[in-house]
Amino acid sequence: MTGEQIPVAPRASNIEYAIRDVVVPATKLESEGHTILKLNIGDPIAYPGLPTPEHMVEAYVQALRDGNNGYSPSYGIPSLRSALARDEQRKGWAATAEDIYVCHGVTEALQILFAAVLCDGDKVLAPGPHYPPYMAYPQMYGATTVEYRLKPDDGWKLDLEDIKSKMDDSVRLLVLINPNNPCGSVANESEIKALLEIARNYPKCMIVADEIYDGLDFTGEHVSVASCSNDVPVVSLNGVSKVYYAPGWRIGYMALHDPSGCLHLVRDGIERMLRARLCASTPAQLGYLAGLESDRSWMKDYASKVVQQRDVCIDRIRSIEGLEVQSSGGAFYMFVKLTDPKWANDDKQFVLDLLHEEHVLVVHGSGFSPELGKGHFRIVCLPEPDVLNDAFDRIERFLIRHR
Ligand SMILES: Cc1ncc(COP(=O)(O)O)c(C=O)c1O
Known part of the structure; x- marks a missing residue:
């Protein structure tokens, strides 16, 4: 019926x-x-x-056995935040544990970031083609996603002229997925610096650097966007799903690189959102920590x-x-x-x-x-x-x- x-x-x-x-x-x-x-x-x-590497699985299982089955702090377990900050430092910028916010995957980090930043009429400028949530989620907050072109016949390189022509003050987030899903392309340092040069003219805009595949760079030319920026704010996204081969654990993080000190309000908004959704999975965070702290050969x-x-x-x-x-x-x-x-x-x-x-x-x-x-x-x-x-x-x- x-x-x-x-x-x-x-x-x-x-x-x-x-x-x-x-x-x-x-x-x-x-x-x-x-x-x-x-x-x-x-x-x-x-x-x-x-x-998933055995030592990470072991740490997850051990966490369950040790009774680590409660809620964790909303921004992530402190030892994990510190380990992730060290990992971001290794990539070339001065991250601290306070800059790291652990989420249920990059997907939740995106939802929180979009919710904290986007209002009616705002825009997200994202690569075309792109991983689908960059189009699907912003519209929930009254924003729209505009695509900038990746060059299909030139290794899917960023079309910087297209980015320039589409930037305006309503673009709040300029997205780089690097390496890219679905194209498998890797933007190099000079492309990233050119991207930052463009963003620099728009004080309400920050870069979203989705670097979840950074450990799968076969060009040797991958650099973290945050490591290239002395002024433009960058939100780096990463996690356990791809490079640590544990997507079902649903653990990722965002790292706020704020060299000009312009993210105090956004940070407060993100922290409120994180507290309102309690926390990410405790044993899965401990499994990720084991991956970060062990040999990665x-x-x-x-x-x-x-x-x-x-x-x-x-x-x-x-x-x-x-x-x-x-x-x-x-x-x-x-x-x-x-x-x-x-x-x-x-x-x-x-x-x-x-x-x-x-x-x-x-x-x-x-x-x-x-x-x-x-x-x-x-x-x-x-x-x-x-x-x-x-x-x-x-x-x-x-x-x-x-x-
Ligand atoms: C570019 C990109 N970002 C994020 C994700 C999802 O990440 P997570 O599993 O941490 O939510 C994917 C998954 O395919 C992806 O391709």
Whole structure:
């Protein structure tokens, strides 16, 4: 029986998250007994070979056994805040424990930051294409997200002229995702300095530096944005999900770099929001702390596995007629261009047809930017080479069949 419907708020009914939206038809196919090759989700734990390091798991379990199951302080466990400040210092700026706010992942940090800063009519200037929450969340606070262009034929570099032309006083947050999801591009120091040069002219604007993939930089050119800024305020975002391979723990943080002392009000707003939502998970924070305080040489082995798999993807994509790709410099993504005219204008249909006919799941590029992502699809290079090869065989077969 279906009764008269209680209205839903448009802020919820309008929200989309492409990466998980395509999972709905895939789950249906699975329930019918089909096996799906999943190249869609940026979760290393969903694939074999990149488990959460044992010493971190041990610390989490030990925390539970030791009775560390209570609420933690709202801004994070002090020892974790100190360890994270030391880690940010290592990246080149004078962070203190008080600058670190621990959240339930970067995702919660974003919600809190947007809630603390954005009002009706404000803008967020974010890269196109971008990780979807940068578009989805600001609208909840009456703000809009405007995209600046990443250059599709030039390694997805920042289009600085486009950024300049779109900046005005209503832009409160200028976002850099570095390395980028979905493109896998890495902005270097000179691009970051040019970005800061632009932001410097807008005193109400701060930079959001999403550096959650910084430990997966294969160019050797990654630098933290905060380490480059002597004046412009920067909120650095990072966490346990990607580089420490524990996304299900839901722990991340924001670090406030405030060299000009202009963030006192914003900081107060953020702290109020954090207190109102109590705290992040206590045992998960202790698991993260163990990762920060132990030897991290294991990270190199993990990263080289990702690089090997990235190379398999690049070789295969470049050998398939109808596809093109820029080499990726970081993270575990690749944003593949559909040059085949049949699909170039309908990446969503490509994804759905590929799923139904060949049981390969990727994410449509327009889900990362309606304009700047269309005609592309995103893959993750996390599956093992034999799965990747199988997936590319199927993609090739699919393209040939529809030519
Ligand atoms: C750029 C970027 N930021 C943040 C996140 C989510 O981070 P967390 O798991 O800490 O919420 C993701 C996840 O895919 C991401 O790609």
